[in-house]
Amino acid sequence: MRRVVFGLVCLFLPWLAVAADVPRPDDSHALQGIEEARILWDVTAADPDALLARLGVIEQTYRDLERQSVTPRMVFGFRGGSVRLLTRDAPDRDIQNAQTILQIHARLAELHALKGVERMEVCSIASRRAGITQNDLIEPLVEVGNTFVTAAAYAQRGYAKIKID
Numbered sequence: 500m501r502r503v504v505f506g507l508v509c510l511f512l513p514w515l516a517v518a519a520d521v522p523r524p525d526d527s528h529a530l531q532g533i534e535e536a537r538i539l540w541d542v543t544a545a546d547p548d549a550l551l552a553r554l555g556v557i558e559q560t561y562r563d564l565e566r567q568s569v570t571p572r573m574v575f576g577f578r579g580g581s582v583r584l585l586t587r588d589a590p591d592r593d594i595q596n597a598q599t600i601l602q603i604h605a606r607l608a609e610l611h612a613l614k615g616v617e618r619m620e621v622c623s624i625a626s627r628r629a630g631i632t633q634n635d636l637i638e639p640l641v642e643v644g645n646t647f648v649t650a651a652a653y654a655q656r657g658y659a660k661i662k663i664d
Contacts, residue, residue, distance in 0.1 A: 545580025578622035622646035
């Protein structure tokens, strides 16, 4: 499957370079009067390839907001099966997906470094079920008691919850 995807990427890569020069539509109608976009990414994606792809879309969302003069403010809440991909030993435990997991770790570090990405949280309910502790997690992830509780709190602060599964 990965070879098929890689082949398709190689096939369409020249087209993508041309498409990058085409002006993109904007979101001016929805963003009218908005100076700041607060987003809570509710991440449950447990498939490494899917999670890596969605992290790319999240970065694109960040860049699209910036391009349209809206300040992004983002928080990540990881729960469910996604937490197993966020440990230091995850690449060793899943040799078949080790490269993708390492790319996920690198992408998370890159995203965390962006101005306005405020916090990356892992639900302790999910981590406890997976036998994971704070010491097992990669930086900059922080274990919290319950991401449903923190999601409710962020909603009270005006963060829109977007599910990533």
